[in-house]
Amino acid sequence: xxxxxxxxxxxxxxxxxxxxxxxxxxxxxxxxxxxxxxxxxxxxxxxxxxxxxxxxxxxxxxxxxxxxxxxxxxxxxxxxxxxxxxxxxxxxxxxxxxxxxxxxxxxxxxxxxxxxxxxxxxxxxxxxxxxxxxxxxxxxxxxxxxxxxxxxxxxxxxxxxxxxxxxxxxxxxxxxxxxxxxxxxxxxxxxxxxxxxxxxxxxxxxxxxxxxxxxxxxxxxxxxxxxxxxxxxxxxxxxxxxxxxxxxxxxxxxxxxxxxxxxxxxxxxxxxxxxxxxxxxxxx
Numbered sequence: 496x497x498x499x500x501x502x503x504x505x506x507x508x509x510x511x512x513x514x515x516x517x518x519x520x521x522x523x524x525x526x527x528x529x530x531x532x533x534x535x536x537x538x539x540x541x542x543x544x545x546x547x548x549x550x551x552x553x554x555x556x557x558x559x560x561x562x563x564x565x566x567x568x569x570x571x572x573x574x575x576x577x578x579x580x581x582x583x584x585x586x587x588x589x590x591x592x593x594x595x596x597x598x599x600x601x602x603x604x605x606x607x608x609x610x611x612x613x614x615x616x617x618x619x620x621x622x623x624x625x626x627x628x629x630x631x632x633x634x635x636x637x638x639x640x641x642x643x644x645x646x647x648x649x650x651x652x653x654x655x656x657x658x659x660x661x662x663x664x665x666x667x668x669x670x671x672x673x674x675x676x677x678x679x680x681x682x683x684x685x686x687x688x689x690x691x692x693x694x695x696x697x698x699x700x701x702x703x704x705x706x707x708x709x710x711x712x713x714x715x716x717x718x719x720x721x722x723x724x725x726x727x728x729x730x731x732x733x734x735x736x737x738x739x740x741x742x743x744x745x746x747x748x749x750x751x752x753x754x755x756x757x758x759x760x761x762x763x764x765x766x767x768x769x770x771x772x773x774x775x776x777x778x779x
Contacts (some may be wrong), residue, residue: 497778498725500526501558501712501738504537504544505694506731507748508771511621511628513636515551522772523553526779532719533775534558536708538665538694538734541566542604543645560600561692561702561734562711563664574714575602576706577662582688584656586701589686590668593679598646599655600665605646606655613646614638616669619697666701693733700734709737729774731755731766746774 502508508515523533536558537544544557556573557566565573578586583599590597596616599606607613617637622630640646655661670676676699680691683701690704708730716726728735728742731751739745739758747759748770756762761777764770 496725497531497727497744498721499532499534499716499719499727500775500778501534501536501708501715501726501728501742502771503708503730503732503735504535504539504547506750506766507729507735508535508766509547510767512632513547513621515547515553516769516772518769518772520551520553520772522769522775522779523555526775529779531779532556532716532721534712534715536562536712536728536730536735536738538667538700540600540605540645540664541570543640545570546639546643546645556715558708558711558715560664561690561700561706562708562737563600563702563706564602565711565715572602573718574711575662575664576703577602577664578666578689578701578703580656580663582686583663583666584653585686586666586683586689587652587656589682590666590679593668593675593682595668595670595675595679597666597668599652599663600667601655602662602664603647603660604644605640605667606649606652607646608649608652610641610646610648613640619671664702664706667698668701669698671697692736695732707737708735709739709741712738713741727774727778729763729771744778 534556538561541559564575614637621633724743726742727744728738729746731748745759746761747756749765763774
């Protein structure tokens with residue numbers, strides 16, 4: 496019997512408009528009404544994750560920034576695995592030397608030194624995955640990152656590294672130029688405290704090695720006294736692998752790549768077809 500459901504957001508719970516469909520929402524509410532723990536496990540910051548959840552009228556605990564932070568339904572920080580500040584400085588220097596655009600995710604939200612790039616990058620990502628989508632509509636939706644304060648402007652990332660109140664959770668680097676991300680990844684190989692993964696072909700995500708969705712999910716279920724065998728995880732990309740491997744029932748989205756699908760027990764419909772909702776209803 497499934498007692499806990501962990502779902503990724505982008506490419507999984509969310510459609511191309513970055514929204515939770517009504518079918519997905521109703522399935523989550525039904526699961527919660529039956530006492531099933533539904534936790535969102537995302538690469539997003541807590542602020543960006545709850546922005547979408549609140550818009551849909553949902554309240555869930557959140558495994559944020561790939562497991563760097565876990566928060567309760569009430570928003571209380573349960574655990575955190577930040578990148579040490581000096582290591583963060585070294586990481587930023589190597590990414591800059593690799594000439595890739597990157598954002599810094601913290602306990603106070605995401606930061607960029609280029610607001611226009613923060614929006615245009617997200618538009619390009621969504622459009623590359625959903626070429627049939629309306630670019631103008633996607634641009635308006637993506638603009639919410641800056642417009643609604645989901646990503647903050649800072650003139651120099653050193654201001655974050657020097658602030659003792661700020662914890663560094665993740666670097667999210669993007670490039671659409673062949674080879675640049677590979678160069679950036681290779682430059683980080685010697686920094687053994689880091690974990691480098693991907694949530695799309697155009698990015699790399701860098702966190703502390705203990706900040707992984709699977710590690711966070713295992714700790715979350717243990718705290719709730721739920722066996723991993725009674726847990727279902729749903730995802731679509733490489734940063735979901737650690738939780739898909741730990742869950743008793745692993746579900747790949749229909750839009751997931753072959754590498755993800757072969758790891759899973761079940762393949763559901765795509766994120767445009769409310770695959771998460773269908774996967775949840777199947778086990779209730």
